[in-house]
Amino acid sequence: MAARDVSIRIPCSKCPLRDLECFRDFTEKEVEFLHEFKQGELTVNPGAPIVLEESNSPHLYTVLEGWGFRYKTLPDGRRQILNYVMPGDFIGLQSSVFEVMSHGVEALTEMMMCVFPRDKLWTLYTRHPTLAFDVTWLASREERLLDEHLLTVGRRTAIERVAFVIWHLYKRALSVGLASGNRLDLPVTQQHLADTLGLSLVHTNKTLKKLRANGCISVEERTVEVLDKSKLIEIAQAQEHEEGPRPFL
Amino acid sequence: MAARDVSIRIPCSKCPLRDLECFRDFTEKEVEFLHEFKQGELTVNPGAPIVLEESNSPHLYTVLEGWGFRYKTLPDGRRQILNYVMPGDFIGLQSSVFEVMSHGVEALTEMMMCVFPRDKLWTLYTRHPTLAFDVTWLASREERLLDEHLLTVGRRTAIERVAFVIWHLYKRALSVGLASGNRLDLPVTQQHLADTLGLSLVHTNKTLKKLRANGCISVEERTVEVLDKSKLIEIAQAQEHEEGPRPFL
DNA sequence: CGCGATTTTGAGAGCCGTCAAGATACGTGG
DNA sequence: CCACGTATCTTGACGGCTCTCAAAATCGCG
Known part of the structure; x- marks a missing residue:
């Protein structure tokens, strides 16, 4: 796998997603915490794997730019695409809960993502209940999309x-x-x-x-x-x- | 819809689910909070609707006994069963996040459920991060089951x-x-x-x-x-x- | 015993899958 | 700039998995 360049160039306060109407506003404290939580940005090429099936990634991601998709495969190779990921979508929650991901994620275009360390997710729950609720919100939205699919x-x-x-x-x-x-x-x-x-x-x-x-x-x-x-x-x-x-x- | 008898007869400390090996142990404080959170038990007959599609239920449920299923239907009546619910499963999270449920839930057997008021879910997030994480855990598990399905x-x-x-x-x-x-x-x-x-x-x-x-x-x-x-x-x-x-x- | 719900079975149709081959687009090297 | 290989898109032919229609058998229940 190609070397992944991770470093912070975009402070959360200037996150490009904040300009989009579809997202909620955040308080200063929330943004401050997210900035602490953030490890850096990751950019990958089209076709690159972001997480592998049955793998155990230490990272969580928020998509900042580009498209990707979640999928599962059968032993003989048949593939089912579960959902697509776009800016604002959260990747990797399952791995913080179950240790391993039961699905893979792959980039369709060049993608830029915000990277968070999975093991600090817990401090988000203890210190920022509003953000914890947001995580649940995102999981619940994914569930609704899957229901429809x-x-x-x-x-x-x-x-x-x-x-x-x-x-x-x-x-x-x-x-x-x-x-x-x-x-x-x-x-x-x-x-x-x-x-x-x-x-x-x-x-x-x-x-x-x-x-x-x-x-x-x-x-x-x-x-x-x-x-x-x-x-x-x-x-x-x-x-x-x-x-x-x-x-x- | 038949009148629903809701009253607390089983304290959370004696919840029958606690005897099952598959569930984690809880601290005394957690159980205390859950008992405060709990409104009562609800029993429904086989075939009874628990939540309707596009409805707005003020309750959340944990299944204590029995089987049910989640489903969605198309305008012309074609039905897709999304998942089954069994003891320990949580019902209604989507409604706390989106106001309306996009799916229905129906009982297959007689079911007993624990009833929680939806609008107190937020205090769970502020006062018990471990339980908040549990809610996320449950949402994430549902997501994994849907992926597989x-x-x-x-x-x-x-x-x-x-x-x-x-x-x-x-x-x-x-x-x-x-x-x-x-x-x-x-x-x-x-x-x-x-x-x-x-x-x-x-x-x-x-x-x-x-x-x-x-x-x-x-x-x-x-x-x-x-x-x-x-x-x-x-x-x-x-x-x-x-x-x-x-x-x- | 009789009725509705569910299960079973058969027949025939059709939607969709597989196989195969050609067309088009795109990037790379000569 | 052209040749060529790979990936993707398109089309046709054919087969079969699954659907619909229909009816009989079985079960549950009052």
């Missing part, structure tokens, strides 16, 4: 699944400034989509074609344009719900 | 899925005393299994038949006997991992 893979048809992920990723990317207007820059191959949705590569490709023929979306290079939102939502059987400001670490 | 539904074949869910439920039930020896009392219809695994009822039935013909399991009434553990594990492509003592509230 499970419904998608278990009960939606192929075209519903594809429509749903696109809509879902579009909304998430919008909120953190990774999409603008109707355009979503998806740093993802069709194989990734297939592994996300429990479909084969070939069928994913043919389903995307239907969605293009439909006039729902257009795709060029790696960017998707949402042409007909209401039709996409209808096909996806998606139900909208408001999101208030959310925390991050 | 997603892999099952997304990437395992029908027979692998059925084998896996039986093995999984057997292990969980064993740890809390709901299974003994090789026998698992499953209070679940084949329709429930189908909705858990993303399969149709008919195909679930035929797949169970194969597993019986295999000599892996036998089924009579609602109890499943695991006849050949290693073959079941092999078919399920399950990977064992140790579990240390876990918390509950």
